[in-house]
Amino acid sequence: MTQMEEARKGNITPEMEEVARKENLDIQMLIRGIANGRIVIPSNINRESSPCGIGENLxxxxxxxxxxxxxxxxxxxxxxxxxxxxxxxxxxxxxxxxxxxxxxxxxxxxxxxxxxxxxxxxxxxxxxxxxxxxxxxxxxxxxxxxxxxxxxxxxxxxxxxxxxxxxxxxxxxxxxxxxxxxxxxxxxxxxxxxxxxxxxxxxxxxxxxxxxxxxxxxxxxxxxxxxxxxxxxxxxxxxxxxxxxxxxxxxxxxxxxxxxxxxxxxxxxxxxxxxxxxxxxxxxxxxxxxxxxxxxxxxxxxxxxxxxxxxxxxxxxxxxxxxxxxxxxxxxxxxxxxxxxxxxxxxxxxxxxxxxxxRKLPGAWDSELEMADARRSFDWDKQFKLAFDSKKPYEYRMQCPIEDSEMCSMCGEYCALRILREDR
Amino acid sequence: MTQMEEARKGNITPEMEEVARKENLDIQMLIRGIANGRIVIPSNINRESSPCGIGENLxxxxxxxxxxxxxxxxxxxxxxxxxxxxxxxxxxxxxxxxxxxxxxxxxxxxxxxxxxxxxxxxxxxxxxxxxxxxxxxxxxxxxxxxxxxxxxxxxxxxxxxxxxxxxxxxxxxxxxxxxxxxxxxxxxxxxxxxxxxxxxxxxxxxxxxxxxxxxxxxxxxxxxxxxxxxxxxxxxxxxxxxxxxxxxxxxxxxxxxxxxxxxxxxxxxxxxxxxxxxxxxxxxxxxxxxxxxxxxxxxxxxxxxxxxxxxxxxxxxxxxxxxxxxxxxxxxxxxxxxxxxxxxxxxxxxxxxxxxxxRKLPGAWDSELEMADARRSFDWDKQFKLAFDSKKPYEYRMQCPIEDSEMCSMCGEYCALRILREDR
CATH class of the missing domain: 3.20.20.540 (Radical SAM ThiC family, central domain)
Structure with a gap:
């Protein structure tokens, strides 16, 4: 049976469970989406793969x-x-x-x-x-x-x-x-x-x-x-x-x-x-x-x-x-x-x-908040960790190494965040 | 006098002429834009520079x-x-x-x-x-x-x-x-x-x-x-x-x-x-x-x-x-x-x-048409010439040199344009 047929019968497959978990989405909402064709989980019965949902609300x-x-x-x-x-x-x-x-x-x-x-x-x-x-x-x-x-x-x-x-x-x-x-x-x-x-x-x-x-x-x-x-x-x-x-x-x-x-x-x-x-x-x-x-x-x-x-x-x-x-x-x-x-x-x-x-999807929005917080607090390691590519930003920072974590080579002592922090 | 004051007096400055020419814009339209503050030409009287208009319709x-x-x-x-x-x-x-x-x-x-x-x-x-x-x-x-x-x-x-x-x-x-x-x-x-x-x-x-x-x-x-x-x-x-x-x-x-x-x-x-x-x-x-x-x-x-x-x-x-x-x-x-x-x-x-x-600005739209034409006719040199960066695309093409100009290393003989051209 296809995922769609399962969904139409109201059955919850392991793939659906996994997608609902990853997307933090109500399983019944997911099932409805698959049943009416607005969501797919490409998953050939002959292959094991990490399930991935594509479509509405995902x-x-x-x-x-x-x-x-x-x-x-x-x-x-x-x-x-x-x-x-x-x-x-x-x-x-x-x-x-x-x-x-x-x-x-x-x-x-x-x-x-x-x-x-x-x-x-x-x-x-x-x-x-x-x-x-x-x-x-x-x-x-x-x-x-x-x-x-x-x-x-x-x-x-x-x-x-x-x-x-x-x-x-x-x-x-x-x-x-x-x-x-x-x-x-x-x-x-x-x-x-x-x-x-x-x-x-x-x-x-x-x-x-x-x-x-x-x-x-x-x-x-x-x-x-x-x-x-x-x-x-x-x-x-x-x-x-x-x-x-x-x-x-x-x-x-x-x-x-x-x-x-x-x-x-x-x-x-x-x-x-x-x-x-x-x-x-x-x-x-x-x-x-x-x-x-x-x-x-x-x-x-x-x-x-x-x-x-x-x-x-x-x-x-x-x-x-x-x-x-x-x-x-x-x-x-x-x-x-x-x-x-x-x-x-x-x-x-x-x-x-x-x-x-x-779209204010919780996962995407929360990441932005986390990155802003890391940036505000000059937590470079966290910024690198959250970044889509951790290596490239690290290399940029290392091009011109600066001991003081509260500045970078762009603004030095004149960092906006730093100036106002001193003033607080 | 500033460009704005000149425009308000109906005077055409050399800077305005140059901008109108570059933008292919009617000079009276440009003057009106400068006079009402919707267009600027940053141009200090103490410096010679190539005039550049910024604003509405440009x-x-x-x-x-x-x-x-x-x-x-x-x-x-x-x-x-x-x-x-x-x-x-x-x-x-x-x-x-x-x-x-x-x-x-x-x-x-x-x-x-x-x-x-x-x-x-x-x-x-x-x-x-x-x-x-x-x-x-x-x-x-x-x-x-x-x-x-x-x-x-x-x-x-x-x-x-x-x-x-x-x-x-x-x-x-x-x-x-x-x-x-x-x-x-x-x-x-x-x-x-x-x-x-x-x-x-x-x-x-x-x-x-x-x-x-x-x-x-x-x-x-x-x-x-x-x-x-x-x-x-x-x-x-x-x-x-x-x-x-x-x-x-x-x-x-x-x-x-x-x-x-x-x-x-x-x-x-x-x-x-x-x-x-x-x-x-x-x-x-x-x-x-x-x-x-x-x-x-x-x-x-x-x-x-x-x-x-x-x-x-x-x-x-x-x-x-x-x-x-x-x-x-x-x-x-x-x-x-x-x-x-x-x-x-x-x-x-x-x-x-x-x-x-x-916005269908003539200059921008015409460039797109020219590039499409160069691509359709496999005119690589023209593509490189029109490109914002001429070197990088040339280097890509040279990575895997191909004598036949009607293909690249991506599709080889199976190039969509080539297949349909043969068929014509």
């Missing part, structure tokens, strides 16, 4: 993408990236490997981390077709579903499926005058397949079968936004919103089948459109958990896209997004290394924390 | 703070920081030096850069008192005004004056139950002085004289928010808003004296309060340019406060802030080095650009 979660490519494949490195992501606070990891040994990477990552692990199975189908026949579009329907079944059996907790890429939405995208076209990798695989074969996307036409597999293993479906905008000017356009409507219908069908699902969202988007997009998604998808990539609010700073994404992510999460996919400084340029992963995770945590503090 | 500007401290004083380093800030796109630089040689730093910085330079003259008065008598609070009214006059004569273009710190607002702050009290350095100098001497702040009681000096040299006053919140829980409290009301009255008096002025704002603030704060400031201060420090939207990531500030700054600028003071990764920990300055400037530019693109 703290904002963050995901870190790792994975090899055909240009850079090193299983150990990918495991290191996954471990670093979790160490610095990622709530979930997606393995997006597309190198020839992608199955081995997946197995190693599933083994190495205890957080929920997600994948995009269409990559496996596309890469295998590319390696044997020479073109991604040569994959057939069986290849696609075989990848999904294999990965479900392996224990993957959530899967991006681009079921919203259809003959109709692809045609709409083509006549839309978009600048960037389709920038989602999985979306491009399927759009190219649809155009090549002039057939409907099997993940859409055979969605019922997909639901059966997801149900069997309690894989949480993450309905991919293959038509997400790839630059600011493409945001909130007809293809994007058209696909969202299809995803909303697919949410309903997943819920009818007791299958947990989330909806994926943008992307690249002007800052002023983010709140409206979150609101529309939440309304048309009846409160389904929203999983956004960024959004990136400017493309002018390659090398710093983690910052551009933190701005969009914070505003998204404050306005309803439940799950933020991190962006690393390497985005749009290269496959990220371990340090990039760490910086991406921290930027994303800042965004999530900014939103959760604004 | 692009969002960013300021980089540099300056020595008693713990780290190196004139050459401060000049290097100022030059790096300008090289990476700072529109203005403030020299906040508090080391014993602060006058020399100021002169060197005024000499080295061509952007408007700001200062906080109370530092000079406080530091001199500290060095000769042993306590900041031993400065007297003459010391304060002497520092202001000296700096105006030196050519400082804009000055932070904490005239809103008064007997009344300090008392309000004391009984408010704030966690962090006063975290503004200049604000603390004056609050301590007020409490020690039980006298009104000379920058408030003798504001008319301050206006005379500002008028004589056309120094733009930046009315400091000495009571800005120092943690999220202190935001939008009685002391902060109370001081803002005083500043609003001082704006009116500055305008009556033909003196250009801006208003400074927070600080540390939950993300959901930023838009409301911008709106209130703009209303009570009748559209005076708003100059915000951050705002930082979480304190949980020391070492990454440039990211926390970029989130707040973007939302502030989208909602009316005109001038963003950058925050570096060293904030709250140490005096920043050159690399910190660069990272702070870029984070702040990202925030400003995100806001200006959302």
């Amino acid at each position: 703290s904002t979660k963050i995901n870190a993408n790792i994975g090899s490519s055909s240009k850079m494949e090193d299983i150990e490195l990918e495991v290191d990236k996954a471990l670093a992501a979790v160490e610095y606070g990622a709530d979930a990891v997606m393995d997006l490997s597309t190198g020839p040994m992608l199955r081995d990477v997946r197995k190693a990552v599933l083994e190495a981390v205890d957080v929920p692990v997600g994948t995009v199975p269409i990559y496996e189908a596309g890469v295998e077709a590319f390696m044997s026949d020479g073109a991604v579009v040569d994959m057939d329907e069986d290849d696609m579903f075989r990848a999904i079944e294999n990965q479900a059996r392996d224990g993957v907790d959530f899967m991006t499926v681009h079921s919203g890429i259809t003959l109709e939405t692809v045609e709409r995208a083509q006549r839309s005058g978009r600048i960037m076209g389709i920038v989602s990798r999985g979306g491009a695989f399927l759009a190219a397949w649809i155009m090549q074969n002039q057939e409907e996307n099997p993940l859409y036409s055979n969605y019922e079968y997909l639901l059966e597999v997801a149900y069997e293993y309690d894989v949480t479906l993450s309905l991919g936004d293959g038509l997400r905008p790839g630059c600011l000017a493409d945001a909130s356009d007809i293809p994007q919103i058209s696909e969202l409507l299809t995803l909303a219908e697919l949410v309903e069908r997943a819920r009818d089948a007791d299958v947990q699902c989330m909806v994926e969202g943008p992307g690249h988007m002007p800052l002023d459109q983010i709140a409206a997009n979150m609101k529309i998604q939440k309304e048309v998808c009846d409160g389904a958990p929203f999983y956004v990539l960024g959004p990136i609010v400017t493309d002018m700073a390659p090398g710093y896209d983690h910052i551009s994404a933190a701005i969009g992510g914070a505003v998204a999460a404050m306005n309803g997004a439940d799950f933020l996919c991190y962006v690393t400084p390497a985005e749009h340029l290269a496959i990220p290394g371990v340090q990039d992963v760490i910086e991406g995770v921290i930027a994303s945590r800042i965004a999530a924390q900014a939103a959760d503090a604004a | 692009s969002t500007k960013i300021n980089a703070n540099i300056g020595s401290s008693s713990k780290m004083e190196d004139i050459e380093l401060e000049v290097d920081k100022a030059l790096a800030a300008v090289e990476y796109g700072a529109d203005a630089v403030m020299d906040l030096s508090t080391g014993p040689m602060l006058r020399d730093v100021r002169k060197a910085v005024l000499e080295a850069v061509d952007v408007p330079v700001g200062t906080v003259p109370i530092y000079e008065a406080g530091v001199e008192a500290f060095m000769s008598d042993g306590a900041v609070v031993d400065m007297d009214e003459d010391d304060m005004f002497r520092a202001i006059e000296n700096q105006a004569r030196d050519g400082v273009d804009f000055m932070t004056v904490h005239s809103g710190i008064t007997l009344e607002t300090v008392e309000r702050a004391q009984r408010s139950g704030r966690i962090m009290g006063i975290v503004s350095r200049g604000g603390a100098f004056l609050a301590a002085w007020i409490m020690q001497n039980q006298e009104e702040n000379p920058l408030y009681s003798n504001y008319e004289y301050l206006l005379e000096v500002a008028y004589e040299y056309d120094v733009t006053l930046s009315l400091g928010d000495g009571l800005r919140p120092g943690c999220l829980a202190d935001a939008s409290d009685i002391p902060q808003i109370s001081e803002l009301l005083t500043l609003a009255e001082l704006v009116e008096r500055a305008r009556d004296a033909d003196v250009q002025c801006m208003v400074e704002g927070p600080g540390h603030m939950p993300l959901d309060q930023i838009a409301a704060n911008m709106k209130i400031q703009k209303e009570v201060c009748d559209g005076a340019p708003f100059y915000v420090l951050g705002p930082i939207v979480t304190d949980m990531a020391p070492g990454y406060d440039h990211i926390s500030a970029a989130i707040g700054g973007a939302v502030a600028a989208m909602n009316g802030a005109d001038f963003l003071c950058y925050v570096t990764p060293a904030e709250h920990l140490a005096i920043p080095g050159v690399q910190d300055v660069i990272e702070g400037v870029i984070a702040s530019r990202i925030a400003a650009q995100a806001a200006d693109a959302a």
Whole structure:
């Protein structure tokens, strides 16, 4: 049985208990959220993981993408990236490997981390077709579903499926005058397949079968936004919103089948459109958990896209997004290394924390109070301990060591807190 | 005559012409903005600088703070920081030096850069008192005004004056139950002085004289928010808003004296309060340019406060802030080095650009279109050229060199753009 089915029957699973405890949330409220599809706990029945709830009334979660490519494949490195992501606070990891040994990477990552692990199975189908026949579009329907079944059996907790890429939405995208076209990798695989074969996307036409597999293993479906905008000017356009409507219908069908699902969202988007997009998604998808990539609010700073994404992510999460996919400084340029992963995770945590503090979630707000107290009392060790990254601030302080704990190299004797403390 | 007086007489100064050209703005619209105090051009009559307009309908500007401290004083380093800030796109630089040689730093910085330079003259008065008598609070009214006059004569273009710190607002702050009290350095100098001497702040009681000096040299006053919140829980409290009301009255008096002025704002603030704060400031201060420090939207990531500030700054600028003071990764920990300055400037530019693109300002929007076009056509050199930092993205691409320009190490052959291009 899936967590959703259990919730609908009023059963409390160990995963629910754990999530309620972590979130300090009433268990009945959690059960209602899972039963009506507004909360998911991605937790494949074939894998032990530390349960993580995503959705309404819960703290904002963050995901870190790792994975090899055909240009850079090193299983150990990918495991290191996954471990670093979790160490610095990622709530979930997606393995997006597309190198020839992608199955081995997946197995190693599933083994190495205890957080929920997600994948995009269409990559496996596309890469295998590319390696044997020479073109991604040569994959057939069986290849696609075989990848999904294999990965479900392996224990993957959530899967991006681009079921919203259809003959109709692809045609709409083509006549839309978009600048960037389709920038989602999985979306491009399927759009190219649809155009090549002039057939409907099997993940859409055979969605019922997909639901059966997801149900069997309690894989949480993450309905991919293959038509997400790839630059600011493409945001909130007809293809994007058209696909969202299809995803909303697919949410309903997943819920009818007791299958947990989330909806994926943008992307690249002007800052002023983010709140409206979150609101529309939440309304048309009846409160389904929203999983956004960024959004990136400017493309002018390659090398710093983690910052551009933190701005969009914070505003998204404050306005309803439940799950933020991190962006690393390497985005749009290269496959990220371990340090990039760490910086991406921290930027994303800042965004999530900014939103959760604004939402006055007790955990997030209390941390802010604790940090303020540590700062007021010049308790540096406590500040470092509470910090998302304990090492970097410590190193800053040590750059110019000062014996007097009631000052730093910025203000020295002229510290505002110190001056007024002396005066008290 | 000040720029404001010229504008009120309908005269077009070379500075106005230059700003209108840079902003691609109708000169009459600019003149109206300067005449009614909604736009300033900080430009001391004793100094040649590249004119920069700040305020209504203009692009969002960013300021980089540099300056020595008693713990780290190196004139050459401060000049290097100022030059790096300008090289990476700072529109203005403030020299906040508090080391014993602060006058020399100021002169060197005024000499080295061509952007408007700001200062906080109370530092000079406080530091001199500290060095000769042993306590900041031993400065007297003459010391304060002497520092202001000296700096105006030196050519400082804009000055932070904490005239809103008064007997009344300090008392309000004391009984408010704030966690962090006063975290503004200049604000603390004056609050301590007020409490020690039980006298009104000379920058408030003798504001008319301050206006005379500002008028004589056309120094733009930046009315400091000495009571800005120092943690999220202190935001939008009685002391902060109370001081803002005083500043609003001082704006009116500055305008009556033909003196250009801006208003400074927070600080540390939950993300959901930023838009409301911008709106209130703009209303009570009748559209005076708003100059915000951050705002930082979480304190949980020391070492990454440039990211926390970029989130707040973007939302502030989208909602009316005109001038963003950058925050570096060293904030709250140490005096920043050159690399910190660069990272702070870029984070702040990202925030400003995100806001200006959302506002659909032609310059900002066109850059986004150009970048999208460069990305779509795999024109890497153009992407690097357009980027806020050209070096870092280039280095990322070179980490794993790929001969085929139509791919990068992230997706290799499976690049979404490439797959669909092949298919076209």
